[in-house]
Amino acid sequence: MSEIEREAMEYDVVIVGAGPAGLSAAIRLKQLDADINVVVLEKGSEVGAHILSGAVLDPCGLNALIPDWKEKGAPLNTPVKVDNFYMLGEAGKIRVPNFPMPPLMSNHGNYIVSMGNVCRWMAEQAEEMGVEIFPGMACSELVYGENGEVKGVVAGEFGRNPDGTPGDGYEPGMELHGKYVFLSEGVRGSLSKQVIAKYDLSKGHDPQKFGLGMKEIWEIDPAKHKEGTVTHTMGWPLNGNAGGGSFIYHIENNQVYVGFVVHLNYKNPHLFPYMEFQRFKHHPVVADLLEGGKRVAYGARAISEGGYQSMPKMTFPGGAMLGCSVGMVNVPRIKGNHNAMLSGKAAAEAAFEAIQAGRSGDELPAYEDEVRTGAIGKDLKKVRNVKPLWSKYGLMASLAVGGFDMWTNTFGFSLLGTLKHGKNDADATEEASKHKPIDYPKPDGKLSFDRLTNVSFSMTNHEEQQPCHLRLTNDAVPVTVDLAKYAGPSARYCPAGVYEFVEEEGKEPRFVINFQNCVHCKTCDIKDPAQNITWTTPQGGDGPNYPNM
Known part of the structure; x- marks a missing residue:
């Protein structure tokens, strides 16, 4: 006390x-x-x-x-009318039919909402x-x-x-x-x-597993808007670099929720989840929907993904x-x-x-x-084996074997038992020397945006004279371990640009924490390879001010 x-x-x-x-x-x-x-x-x-x-x-x-x-006026105003699943390639898509999917995957009877x-x-x-x-x-x-x-x-x-x-x-x-x-x-x-x-x-x-979810709200051309339509995609741009996928939900008032999830057990420390999200919006299917529209809000949050065996x-x-x-x-x-x-x-x-x-x-x-x-x-x-299958064997195994396992679990049994998750997400990160850097296109300012511009659309604010709420166990570790061995992944896994390594000629690199940008997603607390960053709560009222996320 x-x-x-x-x-x-x-x-x-x-x-x-x-x-x-x-x-x-x-x-x-x-x-x-x-x-x-x-x-x-x-x-x-x-x-x-x-x-x-x-x-x-x-x-x-x-x-x-x-x-x-309903009688009390709960804001559940948009029932799901259309439920789409797509596998994306770089320039095209393949529709995944709904009929082979277990009943639990159906979204009919559900509502698109702002939580x-x-x-x-x-x-x-x-x-x-x-x-x-x-x-x-x-x-x-x-x-x-x-x-x-x-x-x-x-x-x-x-x-x-x-x-x-x-x-x-x-x-x-x-x-x-x-x-x-x-x-x-x-x-x-x-x-x-x-x-x-x-x-x-x-x-x-089992250790808890996590994903990073990033979301934008867009106002789009009314001619393209289809209220009640739910679309999920997998595949490009992540492909084999990480697990994850997207969601596009058409809500009221010609708005859509556009979101992207990256599973945080990825190995390559050069992966830049935020830029994967921005690149995704340039896929022809998404770009056609968003062109002529405008982004009105942005935010990010970690997602617990371990499920049944990780509770x-x-x-x-x-x-x-x-x-x-x-x-x-x-x-x-x-x-x-x-x-x-x-x-x-x-x-x-x-x-x-x-x-x-x-x-x-x-x-x-x-x-x-x-x-x-x-x-x-x-x-x-019923779904406990989908995530470990995806993590160990990839997307296609998760779709085929995981789908079969969900069907058998519908009837109360599983041939697989309960699979284990293995490493936590921090330990899954491998040293940079084992991987190649990933080249990301520069945001165009129309469909894709740099992080700091997008963070301004989260209405985030922190009183600057308070202590930094992102605590380092050892101040030297970001440079001596994270930068030296892992190419400084905190500069990429943070969806708000909180962390940066400043390298000036003739000086040792410096690790800078811009805590004012923090949207409280907790990714740093989860993914930091050395587990050297602890997220603590800043003073009350600080952080993002999401209007309808």
Whole structure:
């Protein structure tokens, strides 16, 4: 516990993160007991400001939580009408037919949404029920009880100097204590990372795997717009350099979501995920759609991809991790928001039963059991081998063998059992000497853009006098290890241009961290070969301000 004296507030349940998992937990707790005291703490400037997702939403989670969501005006306005899959070559495409695909891959009955706007709507529902929601309140540290349990968090600390010392206007923040604390921070949450390490929650589980998702919103020519159309592509431009693919979703108002995902287990440190995304938009199929349009927003976020075998133990003394803090994305479906909602509901029910029984500060095994054996576990178990097949044998094996395995899992069995993921994504990076540099075309400023220009469309801002929230374990490692052995991959894997190596004649190279650009994607915390970078939360309200991501 910090030695700084702070005021404390007591709640029944403290929830970190106003995403779909945290808000679902808050709503469900109030459904079960209108008098239960629940607080949700959100580091973004408003609810939804840090939410970025594809997103085609399977409404099953919302159906379970708020069955009358249509009557209550939930922003699910664009049902999927057309579902396309393409394999891209450099200049052409091959349509992958829908009929051989397992039923779980169908998007009919789902909705193209802005998850930021869905979360804003969910926050309204929660507040009407009496949930206290505090945006702009970053949770910078955990508070532990006498028996080593998590009993709360520190939130709302402001005004430290760049060297970490309290400044003239320093505000120490408050401790918010709960009978249970829920961590719903999203992928690679800083507090979740701490509890996983402290309580050894990953023991016996595969390492978590990740992807980097980048997304732009475009306004296009109305003649080209086909509301409700969902398109996914694989193949070019990544080909054999990395796993991944794209999505193009036609939403309302002549807008499309254009996104690109790169699996972070790639070997070649010269790979530049952001530039792969920009190159993708020059494929004739995509360029024809976007020409004459304009990009209106940009953002990026890591995605948990390990699935069923990579979910760590979810409960710890005093609380639980929810949603993407655990990793509940169904990779072939590219969907996790429905599971996040279901996890929040399950955690709320387990905590409610414990509080009713007079318990607090212990673990919630009922939550863990429900996630692993209930709807979430069943959803993820069916697809558990697709990602390891893709990683080990490539795209075509994943499509053929993975598709067959999903079909057999539909009937409750798998000939493959459960495949392992192997190395984590940082360890998958190989030394630069084993690979050739990749030549990327210069952005044209019409279809493709440089990183700093695009970051301006994420409305990202950080107060510059605070400490850098991207911490180096060893200041020398970026130059002596990452640059010397791996050709400085941080200058490429970051989708916001945060990291650069400055090389001046007659001087040793310098590693520069432009933390003001950070869009909180967490890729550096995941992919850095030496695992020398730790992402921590900056002061509350800082970071991107996504309008409708």
